[in-house]
Amino acid sequence: MSGGVDSAVAAARAADAGHDVTGVHLALSRNPRSYRTGARGCCTLEDANDARRAADVIAIPFYVWDLSDRFHEDVVEDFVAEYAAGRTPNPCLRCNEKIKFAAVLDKAVALGFDAVATGHYARLVADSHGEVQLHRSVDAAKDQSYVLGVLTQDQLRHAMFPLGDSLKQDVRAEAERRGLRVAAKPDSHDICFIPDGDTAGWLRERLGSSSGTVVDHATGAVLGTHQGSYGFTVGQRRGLGIEAPAGDGRPRYVLDIEPVTRTVTVGPREELGVDRLEGIRPRWCGAAPSGPVSGGTVQLRAHGGEHRARVTVDGERVLVDLLDPAQGVAAGQAAVVYDGTRVVGSCTIARATRG
Amino acid sequence: MTDTSSVHSDGHSDEGRVDVYLDHAASTPMRAEAVTAMTGRLALFGNASALHASGRAARRVVEESREAIARALGCRPGEVVFTSGGTESDNLAVKGLYWARRDADPRRTRVLSTTIEHHAVLDALHWLGAHEGADVELLPVDRLGRVDLAALRAGVERDPDSVALVSVMWANNEVGTVQPVGEVVAIAHEHGIPVHTDAVQAVGQVPVDFAAVGVDALTFTAHKLGGPKGVGALVVRRELDVTPQLHGGGQERDIRSGTLDTPAIAGFAAAVEVAVAQQPQRAVELADLRDRLVASVQARVPDASLNGDPVHRLPGNAHLSFAGCEGDSLLMLLDARGIACSTGSACSAGVPQPSHVLLAMGYDDEHARGSLRLTLGHTSTGRDVDALLDAIAPVVERARDAGGVTRKAG
Numbered sequence: 001m002s003g004g005v006d007s008a009v010a011a012a013r014a015a016d017a018g019h020d021v022t023g024v025h026l027a028l029s030r031n032p033r034s035y036r037t038g039a040r041g042c043c044t045l046e047d048a049n050d051a052r053r054a055a056d057v058i059a060i061p062f063y064v065w066d067l068s069d070r071f072h073e074d075v076v077e078d079f080v081a082e083y084a085a086g087r088t089p090n091p092c093l094r095c096n097e098k099i100k101f102a103a104v105l106d107k108a109v110a111l112g113f114d115a116v117a118t119g120h121y122a123r124l125v126a127d128s129h130g131e132v133q134l135h136r137s138v139d140a141a142k143d144q145s146y147v148l149g150v151l152t153q154d155q156l157r158h159a160m161f162p163l164g165d166s167l168k169q170d171v172r173a174e175a176e177r178r179g180l181r182v183a184a185k186p187d188s189h190d191i192c193f194i195p196d197g198d199t200a201g202w203l204r205e206r207l208g209s210s211s212g213t214v215v216d217h218a219t220g221a222v223l224g225t226h227q228g229s230y231g232f233t234v235g236q237r238r239g240l241g242i243e244a245p246a247g248d249g250r251p252r253y254v255l256d257i258e259p260v261t262r263t264v265t266v267g268p269r270e271e272l273g274v275d276r277l278e279g280i281r282p283r284w285c286g287a288a289p290s291g292p293v294s295g296g297t298v299q300l301r302a303h304g305g306e307h308r309a310r311v312t313v314d315g316e317r318v319l320v321d322l323l324d325p326a327q328g329v330a331a332g333q334a335a336v337v338y339d340g341t342r343v344v345g346s347c348t349i350a351r352a353t354r355g
Numbered sequence: 356m357t358d359t360s361s362v363h364s365d366g367h368s369d370e371g372r373v374d375v376y377l378d379h380a381a382s383t384p385m386r387a388e389a390v391t392a393m394t395g396r397l398a399l400f401g402n403a404s405a406l407h408a409s410g411r412a413a414r415r416v417v418e419e420s421r422e423a424i425a426r427a428l429g430c431r432p433g434e435v436v437f438t439s440g441g442t443e444s445d446n447l448a449v450k451g452l453y454w455a456r457r458d459a460d461p462r463r464t465r466v467l468s469t470t471i472e473h474h475a476v477l478d479a480l481h482w483l484g485a486h487e488g489a490d491v492e493l494l495p496v497d498r499l500g501r502v503d504l505a506a507l508r509a510g511v512e513r514d515p516d517s518v519a520l521v522s523v524m525w526a527n528n529e530v531g532t533v534q535p536v537g538e539v540v541a542i543a544h545e546h547g548i549p550v551h552t553d554a555v556q557a558v559g560q561v562p563v564d565f566a567a568v569g570v571d572a573l574t575f576t577a578h579k580l581g582g583p584k585g586v587g588a589l590v591v592r593r594e595l596d597v598t599p600q601l602h603g604g605g606q607e608r609d610i611r612s613g614t615l616d617t618p619a620i621a622g623f624a625a626a627v628e629v630a631v632a633q634q635p636q637r638a639v640e641l642a643d644l645r646d647r648l649v650a651s652v653q654a655r656v657p658d659a660s661l662n663g664d665p666v667h668r669l670p671g672n673a674h675l676s677f678a679g680c681e682g683d684s685l686l687m688l689l690d691a692r693g694i695a696c697s698t699g700s701a702c703s704a705g706v707p708q709p710s711h712v713l714l715a716m717g718y719d720d721e722h723a724r725g726s727l728r729l730t731l732g733h734t735s736t737g738r739d740v741d742a743l744l745d746a747i748a749p750v751v752e753r754a755r756d757a758g759g760v761t762r763k764a765g
Binding site for chain 1: 683684687688690691753754756757
C-alpha cells in the first residue's frame with residue numbers, strides 16, 4: 001500500500017472478497033526522507049501514514065517492510081548503470097520484476113500468504129488450460145499492463161489486481177464512499193526515487209560530469225558540448241545545449257548516444273523513425289514462444305500507443321519488425337508484446353534501426 | 356509506487372483470535388483503581404491554580420495525589436513535578452539540569468550518560484551537544500547491558516568540575532537490565548555532581564525509593580504502571596535548580612508551567628499507590644512467569660537466546676533473539692495469532708532499525724534484527740505464556756523461511 005488511492009481500494013476489495021488481507025507498505029529508502037521529499041509536496045513518511053490510515057479504515061493489519069537494500073541493488077543501481085551505458089531503462093518494470101513480485105512475493109509466501117495484490121490497472125484471466133493470462137485494464141487511459149509485462153506465469157499465479165475491471169474515476173468514487181481520505185490524492189507520475197523529477201541532475205550527482213560532444217548526424221560537425229551523455233535520451237528535443245540553430249531552422253532531436261566516446265548525435269525528426277527492434281532478456285507471461293508470435297502488437301513505453309508488428313522469437317533474442325514505424329526508441333526501453341488485450345511477454349530493446 | 360498488500364488464507368478469523376498482551380513495557384492496561392479515581396474527577400473542572408472553591412477542590416485532588424505519590428516513591432511531596440509524561444520529564448531533567456548547572460559555572464559542559472538510554476534522553480543529549488555546546492560522553496555497557504562503572508569513575512575523575520550532570524537509566528526499556536544506580540550516585544556525589552535517572556520502566560516492577568538511592572532527579576510516567584497516558588512526573592530534589600523549558604504560569608515550582616490535568620493526576624496517583632504496594636509480591640510472581648516463559652521458549656526453540664542480565668533484570672522482561680529471523684516477521688506472525696509483542700526497536704516511518712541497545716551490548720546487526728521483546732505486567736497470567744508457547748515454534752520456523760528473503764540479493 002503506497003499511500004495512494006489505488007492500492008487502498010485494491011486492498012479494500014480484496015478484503016471484501018473474503019480474503020484475509022494484510023496491508024504492506026514498502027520502505028524503499030533507509031532514510032525515508034531522502035527519495036521523495038518535495039515531490040508533489042509529499043514524502044515517504046506521509047505516504048506511509050496515508051497507507052496506515054487506509055488500512056485502519058479497511059480494518060486490516062498493516063506493516064512496513066524494509067526493502068531498501070533490495071530496491072537499491074536491483075532497481076536504483078541498475079537504473080544508474082543502464083544510463084551510464086547509454087540506455088534508457090524503466091525502473092517501474094524492474095521494480096515489479098525484482099521487488100513487488102519477487103522479493104515481496106517470496107517473503108509473503110514464506111510467511112504463509114498466497115498472493116500479492118496491488119492497485120495496478122490490469123486484468124488477470126484464467127484460460128481453459130488453467131494458465132493465468134495478463135490483460136489490459138478496461139480503463140485504456142490508466143492501463144498498466146505495460147509495466148507488468150515482465151511477470152512470468154509463476155509470478156502471475158501469485159498476483160491479484162482487484163482494479164483491472166474498473167475505471168479510475170470509479171475507483172476514486174469508491175474510495176470516497178469507503179471513507180478513505182486518499183480518495184482525491186493526486187496520481188504519482190515521477191520516478192519514485194527521484195524527488196524533483198530532475199533525472200539528469202540526479203544522475204549527474206551519481207555519475208559525475210564527463211563532457212562530450214553533440215554532433216550533427218549528416219555532417220559530423222560538432223554543434224556543442226555537454227557534461228554527461230546520460231543527460232540525454234533518444235528522441236529528446238529540449239536542452240541539447242546547441243549554440244547555433246540548424247541550417248534549415250528545423251528542430252533537432254537526439255538520434256543516438258554513444259556512452260564510451262560520450263558522443264550525442266542529433267538530427268531532424270524524420271531520422272528518429274525506426275521499424276526494426278532487436279530485443280534481449282525476454283520475459284514471457286506463459287510458455288516461451290518460438291518463431292513468429294501470433295497477433296503481435298507491441299507497446300514501447302508506459303503511456304505509448306500500440307504498434308502493429310511481426311514478432312519473431314529466436315531463443316533469447318526477439319526480433320520486432322514494426323509495421324507502424326516508431327519514433328525516438330531508445331535502447332533499454334521495454335517492448336511489451338500483446339495479442340489483442342493479452343500480454344504475451346516483453347523484452348529489453350538492445351538496438352533500434354531502420355530497415 | 357509501493358502499492359502492495361498481501362492476501363492471507365491461513366484461515367484464522369478474528370473470532371478465533373486469542374488476545375494475549377505481552378507488551379506491557381510499551382503500555383499496560385489501566386488499573387481499576389486508576390479508572391475509578393480518574394473518571395470520578397472528570398467533571399471536576401476547576402483550575403487547580405484558581406483561588407475560589409472550584410479551584411480549591413481541584414487543588415486538593417492534585418495535592419493529595421502528590422502526597423500519595425511521594426509516599427510511594429520515598430520523596431517529599433514538594434519534590435514531585437507533574438509533567439506530560441516520560442519524554443517531557445527526561446527532557447526537563449537533562450536540559451534543565453544542564454542549563455542550570457552550566458549557568459552556575461560555565462566550565463560545566465560535560466554530560467555523562469550511557470549508550471543504552473531511551474531516545475528521550477539520548478536525543479535530548481544530542482540536541483544539547485549540537486546546539487548548546489554540551490560535551491556528551493556516552494559510557495559503554497557490557498554484554499549484559501550493565502553500565503561500566505570504571506568508565507564512569509574515570510570520566511568523572513578526569514575533570515569533575517566540568518561535569519554538569521550524570522544521567523543513567525534505572526532499568527532498560529528493551530532488554531530489562533537494571534542498572535547499579537546507587538553506585539552511580541556514589542561516584543557522582545563524591546564530586547557533588549547531580550544524577551538523573553529514567554525510572555519509567557522501574558517503578559512498580561522493582562523497589563524504587565528516591566531518598567534511599569540518593570538520585571537528584573527521577574523520571575517516571577503513569578501509563579507504564581496502570582495509569583492514564585499523558586501524565587507523568589519528574590521527582591527533583593528540592594534544593595536543586597532546574598531551568599524550565601515550558602514558560603508560563605509556573606504552576607509546578609516554577610520548573611514547569613501549564614494547567615494541571617486534575618483527573619489524570621488522580622488516576623496516576625491511584626495507579627502508583629497500587630503498583631508500588633503490590634510490587635514486592637507481584638515481582639516474584641512475574642519473575643516466575645517470565646522464567647517459565649524463557650525456559651519454555653528455549654525448550655521449543657533451542658537456539659533462542661536471552662538478551663540482557665539474567666539476575667539484575669526487570670521481573671516482567673523477556674528479551675529473546677531468534678537466529679535467522681527478522682523480528683518484524685515474528686511480530687507480524689504473532690500478531691496474526693492474537694499475540695501482541697514488540698521488536699523493541701525504534702521506528703522511523705515504521706521502518707525497523709536494529710536496536711541501538713543491542714548494538715551497544717556488542718551484538719551484531721543480524722542478532723539485533725532477530726530479537727523480540729515480550730513483557731509481562733499486572734494483568735499477565737499463565738494463560739498468556741501458554742498461548743505464546745503454543746505459537747512460538749511454528750512462528751519461528753515460518754519467520755526463518757522468510758528471514759533471508761529480503762536480505763539476499765538477486
